[in-house]
Amino acid sequence: EAGVAQSPRYKIIEKRQSVAFWCNPISGHATLYWYQQILGQGPKLLIQFQNNGVVDDSQLPKDRFSAERLKGVDSTLKIQPAKLEDSAVYLCASSTLRGGLLTEAFFGQGTRLTVV
Amino acid sequence: AQSVTQLDSHVSVSEGTPVLLRCNYSSSYSPSLFWYVQHPNKGLQLLLKYTSAATLVKGINGFEAEFKKSETSFHLTKPSAHMSDAAEYFCVVRGGADGLTFGKGTHLIIQP
Numbered sequence: 200e201a202g203v204a205q206s207p208r209y210k211i212i213e214k215r216q217s218v219a220f221w222c223n224p225i226s227g228h229a230t231l232y233w234y235q236q237i238l239g240q241g242p243k244l245l246i247q248f249q250n251n252g253v254v255d256d257s258q259l260p261k262d263r264f265s266a267e268r269l270k271g272v273d274s275t276l277k278i279q280p281a282k283l284e285d286s287a288v289y290l291c292a293s294s295t296l297r298g299g300l301l302t303e304a305f306f307g308q309g310t311r312l313t314v315v
Numbered sequence: 316a317q318s319v320t321q322l323d324s325h326v327s328v329s330e331g332t333p334v335l336l337r338c339n340y341s342s343s344y345s346p347s348l349f350w351y352v353q354h355p356n357k358g359l360q361l362l363l364k365y366t367s368a369a370t371l372v373k374g375i376n377g378f379e380a381e382f383k384k385s386e387t388s389f390h391l392t393k394p395s396a397h398m399s400d401a402a403e404y405f406c407v408v409r410g411g412a413d414g415l416t417f418g419k420g421t422h423l424i425i426q427p
Binding site for chain 2: 232234240241242243244247254255290292300301303304305306307308309
């Protein structure tokens with residue numbers, strides 16, 4: 200099966216500009232996650248979707264970050280305006296139910312964002 | 316609430332010797348536990364997972380981990396390290412249908 204697709208792979212922007220990342224999860228996976236991984240740290244959950252509904256966005260900086268998954272399939276994550284500290288790899292992942300249990304998360308390759 | 320503590324930020328072993336990466340967790344629910352590996356400039360790959368079945372879990376590339384509820388631990392081991400094992404390793408916990416909570420990672424260095 201095809202994996203989680205993310206684009207772009209790399210993005211360089213100036214501070215105060217806006218940027219958007221796209222993710223297409225594995226087909227049929229209802230649960231989609233966005234993670235932020237700052238260099239040298241473990242990934243941090245930004246937002247979790249179940250179909251097109253938000254399950255958890257408690258760690259999403261809502262003054263500048265937004266995410267949507269309008270049709271319950273692909274998703275976009277936006278930052279507006281970007282700050283220097285937003286430089287990180289943004290990872291998308293998806294999970295599904297198997298035997299009534301949520302599977303492990305399958306990760307995309309990530310988008311490396313550099314804010315200058 | 317859930318959290319993960321990886322007890323070593325760096326571990327260095329010689330090729331052919333055993334590997335031990337330590338992880339302690341806390342969770343309000345019966346947790347699912349995972350180990351992921353991340354090679355430089357590569358995506359996160361699942362090594363193994365515990366989801367309330369057998370407490371000794373075998374994964375890919377000869378790795379295994381043992382879930383010890385009394386010690387709230389899920390340490391990762393491998394009998395004999397290979398140069399290709401050099402990478403960043405993350406212990407991960409999930410309680411219920413929550414998102415995954417990652418540890419800070421352990422950088423594994425393999426000496427020739």
